Amino acid sequence: MSELKLPDIGFGTWQLKGEDCRKGVLYAIDIGYRHIDTAQVYKNEEFVGQALSENTISRKELVIATKVFINNFKYKKVKSSTYESLKKLKLDYVDMLYIHWPAISYRLRAKSTLKAMSELVDEGKVKHICVSNFNPKSVEKAIKLCDKPITANQIECHPLLQQKELREYLSLKKMYLVAYSPLIRGNLGRVEVIKELAEKYKVSMAQVSLAWHISKNVVPIPKATSKEHIKDNYKSINLKLDISDIEKIDNIKMEKRMLNPPKFIMHPGW
Numbered sequence: 001m002s003e004l005k006l007p008d009i010g011f012g013t014w015q016l017k018g019e020d021c022r023k024g025v026l027y028a029i030d031i032g033y034r035h036i037d038t039a040q041v042y043k044n045e046e047f048v049g050q051a052l053s054e055n056t057i058s059r060k061e062l063v064i065a066t067k068v069f070i071n072n073f074k075y076k077k078v079k080s081s082t083y084e085s086l087k088k089l090k091l092d093y094v095d096m097l098y099i100h101w102p103a104i105s106y107r108l109r110a111k112s113t114l115k116a117m118s119e120l121v122d123e124g125k126v127k128h129i130c131v132s133n134f135n136p137k138s139v140e141k142a143i144k145l146c147d148k149p150i151t152a153n154q155i156e157c158h159p160l161l162q163q164k165e166l167r168e169y170l171s172l173k174k175m176y177l178v179a180y181s182p183l184i185r186g187n188l189g190r191v192e193v194i195k196e197l198a199e200k201y202k203v204s205m206a207q208v209s210l211a212w213h214i215s216k217n218v219v220p221i222p223k224a225t226s227k228e229h230i231k232d233n234y235k236s237i238n239l240k241l242d243i244s245d246i247e248k249i250d251n252i253k254m255e256k257r258m259l260n261p262p263k264f265i266m267h268p269g270w
């Protein structure tokens with residue numbers, strides 16, 4: 001199995017649908033993004049697939065990720081739903097296949113869910129097995145149950161939910177931390193330090209937040225609709241914050257989780 005090399009930033013697609021999704025993904029790839037994140041439950045895999053089939057970058061330069069949703073955790077469903085995702089994405093394989101949430105249905109079937117994912121790797125349909133919304137304890141368990149490496153954990157992470165414990169844990173395990181909602185879902189303006197730093201560096205607040213993630217070896221996957229936002233976010237790969245400014249963000253005391261899972265999903269508990 002080849003090693004996964006994730007670029008500094010990826011492109012999130014939750015809530016992008018239809019033409020917005022197709023055009024957004026196409027433009028993102030055009031300006032340099034190489035990692036595209038979707039999920040079965042986003043109901044946009046076919047639009048991502050349209051964009052992928054129109055773009056001219058070679059397949060092996062792209063990292064395409066999708067996620068198996070909680071109603072598909074049975075052994076057979078993991079497989080059939082992934083084949084369906086591949087069909088929609090118009091791909092022979094995905095680079096990253098995530099377990100989307102550690103729901104009750106996952107807890108019941110963890111071993112067979114991971115077995116099916118492992119077989120998808122053997123079949124060449126998936127390159128890397130990944131998890132999402134897992135706390136250290138559930139990552140540890142998945143590692144024990146799976147006969148292949150778990151390559152990444154995708155979780156909510158931003159200046160108001162800094163995930164220090166998970167960052168340290170995943171770094172020890174040599175796993176990627178992929179950060180969702182890295183722009184606090186459009187709420188960066190609430191954070192005074194981010195505003196001040198944006199003024200200091202003469203860049204957007206989004207760039208400051210994304211540059212902070214990159215400084216922590218975390219891979220942010222911001223979602224954006226307009227070309228202006230998509231481009232602005234990509235520019236963050238060239239923004240180097242001074243150590244003292246990174247520390248200012250590290251020292252933010254306010255905490256806010258943007259995504260509180262419904263009852264049928266196990267609460268992440270971190």
Ligand SMILES: NC(=O)c1ccc[n+]([C@@H]2O[C@H](COP(=O)([O-])OP(=O)(O)OC[C@H]3O[C@@H](n4cnc5c(N)ncnc54)[C@H](OP(=O)(O)O)[C@@H]3O)[C@@H](O)[C@H]2O)c1
Binds near residue numbers: 015100207
């Ligand atoms: N694994 C999971 O359970 C999970 C959960 C949530 C999200 N995700 C993934 O993570 C991705 C990102 O998270 P997210 O969509 O929750 O939130 P986000 O990326 O933190 O924020 C998206 C919001 O920020 C706005 N925005 C984007 N670029 C901007 C810029 N340069 N300046 C100002 N505003 C900007 C967007 O507006 P416009 O769209 O109008 O540009 C949108 O309202 C998702 O799309 C999805 O792929 C995964």
